[in-house]
Amino acid sequence: MTNLPVPVPASEVPGGSVASSLWNSQVRDGLGFLLADPLFVGTQTTSQNVLTSTWTPINLNTEQFDTYGGHDNTTNNSRYTAQVAGYYAVCGVVCFATNSTGVRAARIHVNGAVVQGTSQMFPTLPSNTSGVATPLRTLYLNVGDYVEVAGWNNSGLASPGLATGVAPDLSSALYVAWAHA
Known part of the structure; x- marks a missing residue:
């Protein structure tokens, strides 16, 4: 995973479910960026x-x-x-x-x-x-x-x-x- 954008924190409401696209773009890609900036x-x-x-x-x-x-x-x-x-x-x-x-x-x-x-x-x-x-x-x-x-x-x-x-x-x-x- 290279050339990822700087992550923007996700905003979710309590009790809502996290879609895989939100998880990937906000959690996985954010951690990927920080590990390979x-x-x-x-x-x-x-x-x-x-x-x-x-x-x-x-x-x-x-x-x-x-x-x-x-x-x-x-x-x-x-x-x-x-x-x-x-x-x-x-x-x-x-x-x-x-x-x-x-x-x-x-x-x-x-x-x-x-x-x-x-x-x-x-x-x-x-x-x-x-x-x-x-x-x-x-x-x-x-x-x-x-x-x-x-x-x-x-x-x-x-x-x-x-x-x-x-x-x-x-x-x-x-x-x-x-x-x-």
Whole structure:
């Protein structure tokens, strides 16, 4: 049972009998939704370039979880699109390849616009792949709204820019979990 709507509590009168359709839609489906609500974790397994001083949505070509089909690995693969309206817990991480110049940053976008208070910036580590995580935020998403993690750097590298880092234990990712209606 996937892609169930957020349940609406049934209203019954005392002494009335509960029809199977009411039981299924109000009890079974409600419990099913709460036991399998929308969850998405996407990661990047193929490096991409992030131009200097340009916020760039991060491509997520691998799904660890996508319980409601809000992500496509091919079309607009930087996005998770809400299939159910509600409040979602959202955070992301952007990993960058080794480079000793400048600052690295990550932030969350909804429908292409920055979400205030989700940016993090850190100086680079000269000899290691570095990851910058956004803070965990609760965001309201309507059906069709999309969320992305975006990366930024000021390494000064000319086009094609600084590559994202991909390693077995560290890669860019986006986490989106439905919290409540």
